[in-house]
Amino acid sequence: MRFFFDFASEDKVILDYLGYEFKSSQTAIEFAQENLLVLKNSLNRDWVGWSINVCNAEGRKLCSLPVEAAEDIAAQADCAPLCA
Numbered sequence: 001m002r003f004f005f006d007f008a009s010e011d012k013v014i015l016d017y018l019g020y021e022f023k024s025s026q027t028a029i030e031f032a033q034e035n036l037l038v039l040k041n042s043l044n045r046d047w048v049g050w051s052i053n054v055c056n057a058e059g060r061k062l063c064s065l066p067v068e069a070a071e072d073i074a075a076q077a078d079c080a081p082l083c084a
Helices: 025-040 067-076
Strands: 002-008 051-056 061-066
Touching: 002 025, 025 051, 025 061, 025 067, 061 067
Parallel strands: none
Antiparallel strands: 002 051, 051 061
């Protein structure tokens, strides 16, 4: 299944037009969480205030992960229960 990882701030959006293939939506979200940690820990902190939005091929947003919440992704992320 193909998933897309858009980056969004209050006034900007960087759309992922290519996406990546994953076996499940949970695997795609785990990929986004790993990338979130990299952005959160970047030395220049340019990504603070941004979010990674995980969307399926139909354009439905499955999850929105704010960069500020990297230390507690599971508790603070806006992720609905997903079917694997």
